[in-house]
Amino acid sequence: MANITEPRTLSGFMELLPDRQVIFNKIRRKLEDIYSLYGFYPLDTPVLEYSEVLLAKAGGETEKQIYRFNKGDTDLSMRFDLTVPLAKYVAKNAGELTFPFKRYQIGKVYRGERAQKGRFREFYQSDIDIIGDGELSLVNDAEIPGIIYRIFTELGITDFTIRVNNRKVLGGLFGLFGLGGNEAEVLRIIDKIEKIGGEAVKEELSTLGIDMKAAEELLELLTRKCTSRETIETLRGMSGKSELLDEGVNELAIVTEYLTGFGVPEKNFRIDLTIARGLDYYTGTVYETMINSHPEIGSVCSGGRYENLAGFYTNRKLPGVGISIGLTRLFYVLNENGWLSEDRKYPSEVLVIPMGDDFSRAIEVSEFLRGQGISSQIYYEKKKFKARIGYADKLSIPFCIFIGEDEIKEGNVSLKNMTDGVQEKYSLEDCANVIKKVLADDNARSLVKSL
């Protein structure tokens, strides 16, 4: 061969081996199923947009990371999140949409960050948002943690905490403590408390030239260890001093109250007054989700309430609430730590192995199984028996069916359970039932080892 080009993949671009991709896709589908269960429409927007449209709001760090280029006379950019395309979509189609508009989108986004282990330049985000026309009921804010709860428990992650806060509570408290003018700065610093600790936060705050006594009192209040009920009570105790605070506390109380109805147990939920989620976007409820045994991973599902989705594209006021899962990053962490179940990584449930040269019966058997919803492939290649069964082994296919002269004559099949090694002859119908029974147990197992 003359010219061989080395088959390289760009760094920061996840490209999985087949048995990982199977699991990734099952997780993705689980998310789709759950979003649909709550009535979210699927949405699919282009990866490429006019730079002018995509960057209407962006600036600073984001803009530097963007994949932007010209094709002919057109200035194009690859999307860097799913929120801006949603804003564009809703503004563009507002006349044809029915509000509240609930949509999910699972898609790839692009950020040309410095390559680093566990950081991706192409990655999936998995977003849901509920957009209102002019206004949107607060009960939607309570439904969101219910969805987060279902997602993580159904994936097999049970030891997690959904942390909820409200930006109005923070804003109100800042006003009360006389730190209102420095809100953005102080919030940015407090947001880091999980990472750098209380002392470091105090130190950073002291560089702002603010009233440190007030800052320390506020910090003490925000980080006080207590139950959600106690937090609400403490905040209610300050009632009447700040309209903004009272509004925030009221919202937080309603969200907390409805949560139990949505099936979220107390142990998976906590009010955390320190979370702020960025500076200029969220205006009410905010969420973060932590895996309790692994806080170092950071939040695996975050979001909140915003006052206006698409102010850059329309004068129509479109409030909303939503959350986002960094799916590629989450998968990477689960896989790197060996937390993914290895139970269902096979491409098919059955491998049919014809022992002779006539494949007719093998095809018939395979088609019968497919008709029963059992995925099946046939080994057609002329290889030694060891290679054939080795194929099933390497692909972790749970069942082999052998079709030899005897089986053809007798009209039955030899079924081998590859897990326990037991091989028996069955009629085709019985064989399908045996397989279905075992697979039902397999499919009931979660995709993530209990976490």
Next chain:
Amino acid sequence: MANITEPRTLSGFMELLPDRQVIFNKIRRKLEDIYSLYGFYPLDTPVLEYSEVLLAKAGGETEKQIYRFNKGDTDLSMRFDLTVPLAKYVAKNAGELTFPFKRYQIGKVYRGERAQKGRFREFYQSDIDIIGDGELSLVNDAEIPGIIYRIFTELGITDFTIRVNNRKVLGGLFGLFGLGGNEAEVLRIIDKIEKIGGEAVKEELSTLGIDMKAAEELLELLTRKCTSRETIETLRGMSGKSELLDEGVNELAIVTEYLTGFGVPEKNFRIDLTIARGLDYYTGTVYETMINSHPEIGSVCSGGRYENLAGFYTNRKLPGVGISIGLTRLFYVLNENGWLSEDRKYPSEVLVIPMGDDFSRAIEVSEFLRGQGISSQIYYEKKKFKARIGYADKLSIPFCIFIGEDEIKEGNVSLKNMTDGVQEKYSLEDCANVIKKVLADDNARSLVKSL
């Protein structure tokens, strides 16, 4: 508001309204399910690749259409098909893959073509390929039409024909008729016969300076109307004159023979000696799929056998067979012609409408339904009754559940079937069963109106 940017979407980039996206995603999922049923692994490769890698083979028209740019020092291109990324992937990971390697990929590809109605610059391809290591059994070539058949019938398209040919048959015949030296040119012209007709083909052939008598005889043979069996018999009658022809006829006969086993009825299958599918890639079996009543659409699923997938990336010989569906284009045609079913375009199966201010029971009911696998959303907004029921109407949600004081007191629900307008009170369990029964019928209906 100060600066409003017009929320535009690039032309040639499909962006569907929600009720269309629902159907698109159901079709996509149907394809995934069928590919899985035959044991294909899912695969997901990056949209961006090193230009050097992606364009190792490309040239001419393809290269001009590519979205190519620099980010820092890196020369990047967006993928223009899923075959080149597959070749790269298999060459890169050959040591870790088990052969035959069967994969499907449904993903977006990019071609900066001139914008035109029904032509897309970003579009989904839906590909399957079976790759062998050194060799690959011919029976795989027979399985492929079985998969095509299942896809189209399960979508609801029944009146279609899978056309099969073999490049070796064509090559052999060209040799026999003394047209071997002009094979590429003649093939290119014959490939257009569907579009331009036999006379125009003859005219174009005459410009090549070839033996026109031979060309006309060959053309007559290729376009003769007969059954697949008769075609094989005719070709067998020429046996012994060309090794290549004999090999090709033998392959075509085996593929045809096994087809019935894979469940493909005679009426959905035909040997068509005029199809060639491009010039330099396919080496054996080739496929096209036509919707009989609408030949103007062209082939909706095409592919074939190739001798070597990844010669540009590795010295390892990797023969394969595969097909591709232009999913975005297919969807566009189905939608434009009104051939899509309107039965299942809703985001949720149930809309729960609380009649008072307490949402607890509505949440409880909704959670119960979700636990039963029924998708349900709650109307939380404070609107008049007409607006609430209008929401279900506009979204084509098939069931409404009303929760008023009576229902809360009695512990039951009022269920309204939005299709026939009938409203009745049920216990929660009975309500779920009524809904499930109706939905089972809905879900049994195909996504495409019978075509």
